[in-house]
Amino acid sequence: xxxxPPSTYQDLAGIVDYPLVKPDLTNIQVVEGLELAxxxxxxxxxxxxxxxDLAVRTLAGSPVRPGSVVxxxxxSQNTATKLYEARDLLRRGAREIDMTIAISALVSxxxxxxxxxxxxxxxxxxxxxxxxKVILENAYLTDELKIVACRCCARAGVDFVKTSxxxxxxxxxxxxxxxMRKHLPEEIGVKAxxxxxxxxxxxxxxxxxxxxxxxxxxAAILDAWKARLAEAxxxxx
Numbered sequence: 001x002x003x004x005p006p007s008t009y010q011d012l013a014g015i016v017d018y019p020l021v022k023p024d025l026t027n028i029q030v031v032e033g034l035e036l037a038x039x040x041x042x043x044x045x046x047x048x049x050x051x052x053d054l055a056v057r058t059l060a061g062s063p064v065r066p067g068s069v070v071x072x073x074x075x076s077q078n079t080a081t082k083l084y085e086a087r088d089l090l091r092r093g094a095r096e097i098d099m100t101i102a103i104s105a106l107v108s109x110x111x112x113x114x115x116x117x118x119x120x121x122x123x124x125x126x127x128x129x130x131x132x133k134v135i136l137e138n139a140y141l142t143d144e145l146k147i148v149a150c151r152c153c154a155r156a157g158v159d160f161v162k163t164s165x166x167x168x169x170x171x172x173x174x175x176x177x178x179x180m181r182k183h184l185p186e187e188i189g190v191k192a193x194x195x196x197x198x199x200x201x202x203x204x205x206x207x208x209x210x211x212x213x214x215x216x217x218x219a220a221i222l223d224a225w226k227a228r229l230a231e232a233x234x235x236x237x
Contacts, residue, residue, distance in 0.1 A: 003206060012225050015206070016042040017096075017191070017214045019166065020051065021069060027054070034058040040222050043212065044096045044131075049089060056093035067096030067131075070121070073167040075100035075137070079117045086124050096131040097121075100165060103137055106145055111152065118156035126157075133160035133191055133212070138176045139168035146176065150183040157188075160212055164194030171195035174208050181209030199224040 006012040018040075020033045030051050037045045038059065046067040047055045055066040068089045071082045079102075086097055099121055105113045118134065125132040136149050153161045161180055163172040171194015180190045192205040193214030199221050202213050215221060 003209065003211065005203070005207065006225075009222070009226060009229060010041065012202070012206075013041045013222055014043050015210075015212050016040075016202075016218050016222070017044045017046055017067070017098075017193070017212055018042050018218045019193075019214055019216055020045060020047045020055075021072065021166075023048075027051075030054060031058060036219055037064050038062045040218055042218055042222075046096070046098050046214070049085065052089055052092045052094050065095040065131075066093055067098065068094045070097055070099040071102070072098070072100050072135075073137075073165040075103045075135075079113075079120065082117065083120055083124060086121060090124070090128045090130055094130065096133065097125055098133045098135055098162065100135045100137060101149055103140055106149060107140065111148060114149070115152045115155060118152055118158065122156040122158050125159075131159045133162050134158050135162040135165050135193075136180075137165055137168050138163050138173075139170040143179060146179060147183045150180055154183075154185050154188060160189040160191045162191035162193055162212075162214065166194045166214070166216075168194070172205065174204065177205050177208045177210050197221075199228065 018037045020030050034045055044065040044067045049068050052068050059066050070085045071077050102114050102117055122132055134153050138146055163176050172192040177190055177192050189211035190209050191212035192210040196202055196215040197217045202221055
């Protein structure tokens with residue numbers, strides 16, 4: 001079943017995740033990004049682990065959820081390290097976790113390792129009422145491994161499966177979104193990220209089955225969405 005197209009401002013803003021994870025961001029730039037997210041009423045801001053306390057304070061009282069990353073960007077930390085990182089972030093107030101799958105284990109076909117790690121991470125997030133998004137980093141995977149990863153995520157009961165970190169040689173593709181949507185149960189969402197810069201790209205991946213969008217171009221995209229809604233008086237933002 002294709003998702004209904006967005007018809008209001010919040011329909012689109014409410015599926016946007018705004019990343020603030022570049023290594024060279026200053027504290028001032030992080031705060032500016034957090035304030036931008038509040039103005040645009042996006043779903044979540046994903047910050048570096050060192051910025052979680054700042055994000056929780058800045059976003060307090062707003063509907064924007066503070067999030068952070070685990071095993072980022074390559075998924076190469078051992079399981080114990082990832083679990084500790086997740087527990088620490090949740091204790092500090094993160095409400096959404098974007099975790100990079102164990103890429104090296106996946107491409108080495110150590111599927112039981114991948115499955116066990118995902119089950120443990122999903123359980124930690126469920127206990128805290130937090131959202132878990134698992135990043136596959138599709139640039140490094142064959143279609144077969146993408147499907148295996150989706151099945152592991154489905155067995156673990158994660159909330160979203162994500163295409164990319166934005167730090168690999170390539171990001172999202174429509175074909176990947178469609179493949180992931182096909183091989184995930186309906187209750188698990190697909191998140192597209194990595195290279196989404198225009199409104200039309202966002203609408204295209206949403207129509208292909210993406211329920212969340214990760215983009216650093218949130219302001220430009222949502223400004224364009226406001227303008228498009230203004231051209232259609234019958235639609236109420």
